[in-house]
Amino acid sequence: MSLIEITEVRKSFGPNEVLKGINLDVEPGEVIAIIGKSGSGKSTLLRCINGLEMISGGSISVAGAQLLDDQLHLKTLRLKVGMIFQQFNLFPHLTVGGNVILSQTVVKKTAAKTAEAMARKMLDRVGLGHKFDAYPDELSGGQQQRVAIARALAMEPIALLCDEITSALDPELVAEVLAVVRELAAEGMTLLMVTHEMKFARDVCSRVVFMHQGRVHEIGPPGEVFSNPQTPELKQFLGVH
Amino acid sequence: MSYHFEFNWLAQYYPEIVKGIGITLQLILIGAVLGIALGIACAWARALGPAWLKPIVATYVELIRNTPFLIQLFFIFFGLPSLGLQLGELQAANIAMVVNLGAYSCEIIRAGIQSTAKGQFEAGASLAMTPFETFRHVVLVPSLQRIWPALSSQVVIVMLGSSVVSQIAAEDLTFAANFIQSRTFRAFEAYMVSTAIYLILAILLRQALAVIGSFIFPRRAAR
Amino acid sequence: MTEFTLWDILRNLLLATRWTIVLSLVSFVGGGAVGLLLLFARISARKAVRVFARCYIELFQGTPLLMQLFIAFFGLGLFGIAVPAWLAAGVALILWAASFLAEIWRGCVEAIAKGQWEASASLGMGRLQQMRYVILPQAMRIAIPPTVGFSVQVIKGTALTSIIGFVELSKAGTVVTNATFQPFTVYGLVALIYFALCWPLSKSSQILERKLNVAHRNH
Numbered sequence A: 001m002s003l004i005e006i007t008e009v010r011k012s013f014g015p016n017e018v019l020k021g022i023n024l025d026v027e028p029g030e031v032i033a034i035i036g037k038s039g040s041g042k043s044t045l046l047r048c049i050n051g052l053e054m055i056s057g058g059s060i061s062v063a064g065a066q067l068l069d070d071q072l073h074l075k076t077l078r079l080k081v082g083m084i085f086q087q088f089n090l091f092p093h094l095t096v097g098g099n100v101i102l103s104q105t106v107v108k109k110t111a112a113k114t115a116e117a118m119a120r121k122m123l124d125r126v127g128l129g130h131k132f133d134a135y136p137d138e139l140s141g142g143q144q145q146r147v148a149i150a151r152a153l154a155m156e157p158i159a160l161l162c163d164e165i166t167s168a169l170d171p172e173l174v175a176e177v178l179a180v181v182r183e184l185a186a187e188g189m190t191l192l193m194v195t196h197e198m199k200f201a202r203d204v205c206s207r208v209v210f211m212h213q214g215r216v217h218e219i220g221p222p223g224e225v226f227s228n229p230q231t232p233e234l235k236q237f238l239g240v241h
Numbered sequence B: 001m002s003y004h005f006e007f008n009w010l011a012q013y014y015p016e017i018v019k020g021i022g023i024t025l026q027l028i029l030i031g032a033v034l035g036i037a038l039g040i041a042c043a044w045a046r047a048l049g050p051a052w053l054k055p056i057v058a059t060y061v062e063l064i065r066n067t068p069f070l071i072q073l074f075f076i077f078f079g080l081p082s083l084g085l086q087l088g089e090l091q092a093a094n095i096a097m098v099v100n101l102g103a104y105s106c107e108i109i110r111a112g113i114q115s116t117a118k119g120q121f122e123a124g125a126s127l128a129m130t131p132f133e134t135f136r137h138v139v140l141v142p143s144l145q146r147i148w149p150a151l152s153s154q155v156v157i158v159m160l161g162s163s164v165v166s167q168i169a170a171e172d173l174t175f176a177a178n179f180i181q182s183r184t185f186r187a188f189e190a191y192m193v194s195t196a197i198y199l200i201l202a203i204l205l206r207q208a209l210a211v212i213g214s215f216i217f218p219r220r221a222a223r
Numbered sequence C: 001m002t003e004f005t006l007w008d009i010l011r012n013l014l015l016a017t018r019w020t021i022v023l024s025l026v027s028f029v030g031g032g033a034v035g036l037l038l039l040f041a042r043i044s045a046r047k048a049v050r051v052f053a054r055c056y057i058e059l060f061q062g063t064p065l066l067m068q069l070f071i072a073f074f075g076l077g078l079f080g081i082a083v084p085a086w087l088a089a090g091v092a093l094i095l096w097a098a099s100f101l102a103e104i105w106r107g108c109v110e111a112i113a114k115g116q117w118e119a120s121a122s123l124g125m126g127r128l129q130q131m132r133y134v135i136l137p138q139a140m141r142i143a144i145p146p147t148v149g150f151s152v153q154v155i156k157g158t159a160l161t162s163i164i165g166f167v168e169l170s171k172a173g174t175v176v177t178n179a180t181f182q183p184f185t186v187y188g189l190v191a192l193i194y195f196a197l198c199w200p201l202s203k204s205s206q207i208l209e210r211k212l213n214v215a216h217r218n219h
């Protein structure tokens, strides 16, 4: 049994079918890059895996937790899989430490002390232990995104979903965030990331998924997908002729 | 509860109700047109007018916005005669509504003027328009368009607030309800019916204002 | 006939002002409590609850406060209780204020970026937890200026309770006028007392609003 099982997933917004039968199985420790044109459904797929959108057909399960439309199942699913957003979405009214502690105490009912220790550990891991008492608006974009990663990690998820997590960053800040992700990958975290950083995908990922018009159009190890694209759509996307 | 609802009186008293609706509508029509006109003038004065005028208008606006309409009405109807200014009920009601809406719409419209991009004023000036010409031809209409929803809500609020003019015996819809309940002793039903009518009037007025808005501001770029 | 000095008039008005203040406080606090429930209903996940809250708000915002007072006064009477004016006044004002506060606060909740809901959901929080720990603390900050501003509407709204016979500042104004035959002075003073109550609140609302906007721009 794979860690993440995505089977025949369909998703429509009104009459607009955005996902048209997605199949994807992810093994533990895999790092998957999802690439594709704007509007091909990459974000929608990730959001479905986290239960931010409900699917119209098919099934999704993460380590045995099914995506079902009720609070209990959603919570179980979300405890197994965390999500990092393009816009960071830190809680502006809480300190960096508060951001990382909150969901531990509220959702997992972790004792305050334990949660704080965990928060410090995770912030150290992303290199921001010294910013524990700062507020999000006092941090650079890259630092905010690293806090968001620490916040997700503190929930001890089995897998992480990253939706263009460096797209809102100034170019000089991209590297520090990618370095954190690279480290996570090296430590064996299962990652599904939508990204435009092709070099990063080539270096770090075990497989690359090319999405086109709501389907998995091509899939394979980065070497194959990037060096030897099979379909004209992928060739056009990569700009090779 | 063993109360028996009874609405037989409607047949006999509907002329009073219709008349009351007419007066309420007439009050809000005059109030809205003149009140908004006054509001535009005051907004211009507060935002762009001469220095000596600003504190006067500001005082008027703050006084009205921080006192109850009922007291404004009483002051005009009962108080002004001692200055030799005798007013009929309807006149007093009309004046009170214009003065009241004038102050509120002044603040709403002023906010619209102040949210106008600075470049608009500068563009006007660079085309050799006077500040007033720029206000009149460049700034005013887009400003009004931006705040039209807020202004519309205020007009509806003033219409609903007009129910207190019955207290100086202006024969509006509330006056009719009071009259009916005093004759029939069917207070609850009389007020239920008039409340329902007010609700319908409020909904219709809101829609009418939206239509008027789309008529005055036909597809001009907003924001 | 006894002569009334200006001080006599003012003293009587000020004594009645106490009741305006008490009724305003009760209406504002009670309206806030009911308004909070209504806010939760208005943004509930269940459609029927949302629709109910919308109708409530439409009804109370779309009809005159005076009518609501009449209906509370005569309507509660239908249950065979003799309704004192203060009770009808309190009930009507609370229900009326709640509809406005709920709508003001809903605007503030909706002003919070969608990403805050999504981030907190992705961390496994339930709806109430999201509200309690993430959304409301942020919404409250921006809700303070308009909420303070609305308290002015509540104070002015209490003037209408004079019409159903509750003796507060406005009613005292009428009573004193009838005794002194000096409507210009009396209503002028009544207006000034209302102004003294309302203007500081209006002004603080504006100042708070401005502070908030400045804080926002600095982000």
Ligand SMILES: Nc1ncnc2c1ncn2[C@@H]1O[C@H](COP(=O)(O)OP(=O)(O)OP(=O)(O)O)[C@@H](O)[C@H]1O
Pocket (backbone or CB within 6 Å): A013, A018, A036, A037, A038, A039, A040, A041, A042, A043, A044, A045
């Ligand atoms: N909430 C929504 N309601 C309606 N349509 C939506 C919604 N979210 C996404 N869509 C539509 O679904 C399609 C896929 O969107 P999605 O965001 O998944 O694309 P994407 O591959 O992530 O694109 P990008 O690279 O621009 O982020 C688009 O056509 C979009 O308009």
Ligand SMILES: [Mg+2]
Pocket (backbone or CB within 6 Å): A042, A043, A044, A163, A164
């Ligand atoms: Mg996307």
